Amino acid sequence: MSIFEYNGSAVVAMVGKNCFAIASDRRLGVQLQTIATDFQRVFKIHDKLYIGLSGLATDAQTLYQRLVFRHKLYQLREERDMKPQTFASLVSALLYEKRFGPYFCQPVIAGLGEDNEPFICTMDCIGAKELAKDFVVSGTASESLYGACESMYKPNMEPEELFETISQALLSSVDRDCLSGWGGYVLLVTPTEVQERVLKGRMD
Amino acid sequence: MGDSQYSFSLTTFSPSGKLVQIEHALTAVGSGQTSLGIKAANGVVIATEKKLPSILVDETSVQKIQTLTPNIGVVYSGMGPDFRVLVRKSRKQAQQYYRLYKETIPVTQLVRETAAVMQEFTQSGGVRPFGVSLLIAGYDDNGPQLYQVDPSGSYFSWKASAMGKNVSNAKTFLEKRYTEDMELDDAIHTAILTLKEGYEGQISANNIEIGIIRSDREFKVLSPSEIKDFLEEVE
Numbered sequence: 001m002s003i004f005e006y007n008g009s010a011v012v013a014m015v016g017k018n019c020f021a022i023a024s025d026r027r028l029g030v031q032l033q034t035i036a037t038d039f040q041r042v043f044k045i046h047d048k049l050y051i052g053l054s055g056l057a058t059d060a061q062t063l064y065q066r067l068v069f070r071h072k073l074y075q076l077r078e079e080r081d082m083k084p085q086t087f088a089s090l091v092s093a094l095l096y097e098k099r100f101g102p103y104f105c106q107p108v109i110a111g112l113g114e115d116n117e118p119f120i121c122t123m124d125c126i127g128a129k130e131l132a133k134d135f136v137v138s139g140t141a142s143e144s145l146y147g148a149c150e151s152m153y154k155p156n157m158e159p160e161e162l163f164e165t166i167s168q169a170l171l172s173s174v175d176r177d178c179l180s181g182w183g184g185y186v187l188l189v190t191p192t193e194v195q196e197r198v199l200k201g202r203m204d
Numbered sequence: 205m206g207d208s209q210y211s212f213s214l215t216t217f218s219p220s221g222k223l224v225q226i227e228h229a230l231t232a233v234g235s236g237q238t239s240l241g242i243k244a245a246n247g248v249v250i251a252t253e254k255k256l257p258s259i260l261v262d263e264t265s266v267q268k269i270q271t272l273t274p275n276i277g278v279v280y281s282g283m284g285p286d287f288r289v290l291v292r293k294s295r296k297q298a299q300q301y302y303r304l305y306k307e308t309i310p311v312t313q314l315v316r317e318t319a320a321v322m323q324e325f326t327q328s329g330g331v332r333p334f335g336v337s338l339l340i341a342g343y344d345d346n347g348p349q350l351y352q353v354d355p356s357g358s359y360f361s362w363k364a365s366a367m368g369k370n371v372s373n374a375k376t377f378l379e380k381r382y383t384e385d386m387e388l389d390d391a392i393h394t395a396i397l398t399l400k401e402g403y404e405g406q407i408s409a410n411n412i413e414i415g416i417i418r419s420d421r422e423f424k425v426l427s428p429s430e431i432k433d434f435l436e437e438v439e
Contacts, residue, residue, distance in 0.1 A: 078313060082305075089306035
């Protein structure tokens with residue numbers, strides 16, 4: 001049994017036209033037993049920057065708290081929000097600090113950068129960044145997610161279509177993974193608004 | 205007066221509420237060679253006298269204006285060796301910031317961190333304050349900026365400022381000459397004229413140093429031949 005498969009998770013982010021969507025499943029399990037069906041994996045850093053953390057749930061929560069701490073100090077000192085690229089570099093540095101005793105998390109970072117240009121990236125548990133122009137995935141359902149996203153994704157989708165695509169990709173992928181599922185949570189971010197939606201899928 | 209009894213330990217306040225060592229450090233700065241800076245609408249210029257103790261000194265080996273990052277430069281008045289230490293520390297801090305955020309450090313942040321270092325040396329055991337005041341000039345997303353940092357660790361943003369021997373005359377001269385919408389080339393001329401005001405002897409391209417940063421965000425120290433061109437325009 002791998003430590004990354006202890007709790008079960010699925011996170012995905014996609015780029016659309018002047019917008020992005022980030023989604024996760026809602027199951028928290030202890031190996032085969034489901035403990036919660038409303039577990040939050042996608043967190044807000046600031047209005048235009050979100051991070052999804054898959055992997056060990058305790059590390060996801062702790063890492064999120066540390067990142068919010070760092071970002072709040074940054075905001076106070078520099079009197080501005082962090083750009084997504086800067087935040088990604090910070091997460092990477094923080095993860096590598098624990099190179100020989102890592103956080104068992106794979107972050108997915110999504111944000112609107114300068115001129116509201118969408119930015120997404122993922123990294124492994126020790127901070128190897130992977131930038132992408134289309135979509136990024138992580139979690140126990142990642143293999144199914146790769147397949148679903150690759151076939152369903154189109155560039156320059158409008159927000160409504162992006163929402164449909166990411167929801168379908170997420171739900172169909174978690175159905176193939178016993179450790180993730182019990183619904184979905186999708187955040188769609190455009191320069192003017194943020195839409196949160198809870199999906200009902202196969203509740204198993 | 206009563207203060208001198210409290211001048212043995214820099215970390216002890218005197219009854220008048222001063223830290224006497226910092227006052228002495230400021231005196232050291234005030235007897236250093238004049239330096240000044242002017243913030244123009246499209247850039248910043250910093251300049252200093254470069255009086256060497258003897259004509260035998262190789263003036264090309266002396267560089268009083270240093271680059272901290274490609275878009276931030278610094279000049280000082282006071283003790284040269286203390287300046288070198290601060291430059292080293294500031295450069296390291298700028299690089300640490302870049303390593304963490306992969307973003308070049310904003311001018312205000314570098315000034316803050318340098319000032320924090322200088323303040324540490326006024327509140328630690330067994331050390332003395334730095335005997336320099338710095339003028340930090342930079343250009344970042346917030347435009348051109350000019351900051352002065354004192355031995356106490358306090359820092360101020362200036363439109364134009366001077367430090368060192370001739371400070372009061374230089375500041376009066378700058379107050380008269382400064383305009384809000386000055387272009388960088390005008391600012392360079394004004395800087396040269398201000399240095400000339402208090403210079404004992406003949407000013408030339410080899411005994412002053414000028415550093416500029418334009419909207420291209422590349423700090424550069426002017427070469428003697430470039431200074432010569434500006435000098436000729438001024439005369």
